Amino acid sequence: MLNYFANPRRFMKLSGILTPWMAGATLILAGAGLYLGLFASPADYQQGETVRIMYVHVPAAWMALFCYTGLAISAAVGLIWKHPVADVAARASAPIGACFTFLALFTGALWGKPMWGTWWVWDARLTSMLVLFFLYLGYMALNSAFDDPQRGTKASAILAMVGFVNVPIIKFSVDWWNTLHQPASILRMDGPTIHPDMLWPLFLMIGAATAYYLWVLMLRMRRELTEGRVRARRQIQAEEAGA
Amino acid sequence: MDAISKFLEMGGYAGYVWPSYLAVFGLLGVLLWLSRRGLKAAETDLAQLEGPDGKATRRQASPAADGAPDT
Numbered sequence: 001m002l003n004y005f006a007n008p009r010r011f012m013k014l015s016g017i018l019t020p021w022m023a024g025a026t027l028i029l030a031g032a033g034l035y036l037g038l039f040a041s042p043a044d045y046q047q048g049e050t051v052r053i054m055y056v057h058v059p060a061a062w063m064a065l066f067c068y069t070g071l072a073i074s075a076a077v078g079l080i081w082k083h084p085v086a087d088v089a090a091r092a093s094a095p096i097g098a099c100f101t102f103l104a105l106f107t108g109a110l111w112g113k114p115m116w117g118t119w120w121v122w123d124a125r126l127t128s129m130l131v132l133f134f135l136y137l138g139y140m141a142l143n144s145a146f147d148d149p150q151r152g153t154k155a156s157a158i159l160a161m162v163g164f165v166n167v168p169i170i171k172f173s174v175d176w177w178n179t180l181h182q183p184a185s186i187l188r189m190d191g192p193t194i195h196p197d198m199l200w201p202l203f204l205m206i207g208a209a210t211a212y213y214l215w216v217l218m219l220r221m222r223r224e225l226t227e228g229r230v231r232a233r234r235q236i237q238a239e240e241a242g243a
Numbered sequence: 244m245d246a247i248s249k250f251l252e253m254g255g256y257a258g259y260v261w262p263s264y265l266a267v268f269g270l271l272g273v274l275l276w277l278s279r280r281g282l283k284a285a286e287t288d289l290a291q292l293e294g295p296d297g298k299a300t301r302r303q304a305s306p307a308a309d310g311a312p313d314t
Contacts (some may be wrong), residue, residue: 110260219282227285
């Protein structure tokens with residue numbers, strides 16, 4: 001199974017079919033989510049209109065964790081099974097995840113100021129999200145820090161796998177420690193505590209963010225694989241010219 | 244008109260709500276644009292290098308870049 005998808009040519013063919021579908025899904029889900037979130041859903045009885053920040057903050061925070069999970073799995077598959085497409089997927093995931101993490105922190109600050117009275121507090125949830133942001137930056141820096149790309153790939157893959165320990169820490173930080181951040185309100189044993197009028201636009205925006213991630217991931221992977229072919233072609237031409 | 248103003252005011256929290264949306268759609272838009280531009284540039288480079296007989300040359304030229312053989 002892994003060997004089947006290890007072939008970049010098969011990936012290029014499959015992603016060529018899927019990319020426009022992901023683009024369409026992103027636009028449709030985001031359009032529906034924005035309409036319901038900004039126009040059709042009510043203001044919160046305590047937080048007023050600031051609750052509308054939730055429709056971009058929560059998807060960004062979820063995707064920050066989702067992208068890192070994808071990155072860590074891809075890095076592990078690349079490291080253990082030498083899967084060439086997995087390494088490309090890990091590298092392509094990193095900037096997308098870093099953007100989502102930055103946006104989760106930024107929109108969280110904009111939501112925190114009117115509701116908590118502060119832009120930032122060094123509590124467990126916020127600090128562990130900041131650590132995640134630095135893990136993304138560290139992965140990207142380490143990946144490109146070596147003259148030999150293979151060494152960079154290996155070193156950054158180990159960092160990605162070690163850094164994965166931060167993902168459950170972020171998820172359960174609101175349960176394990178006292179924090180200003182609210183506890184889980186969607187993924188709970190007793191079901192979501194959010195009214196369906198707010199839950200539906202939230203799910204649509206999470207769906208849009210997931211489709212966006214897959215869309216941009218495939219664009220970036222196609223780019224790297226195409227650049228690999230360009231380098232190989234140039235090398236052949238240089239060898240032919242030198243012969 | 245009042246309804247539009249009221250909507251844009253966001254109950255007095257416009258300074259927090261709209262910058263959030265602007266940041267999200269702005270940054271994700273830029274990332275998408277850069278990713279698409281990079282892919283287009285790579286595809287253009289490849290098309291120029293391969294020329295009209297690119298397909299036959301490509302298979303011979305870049306087995307490493309193309310990864311594992313079809314199995």
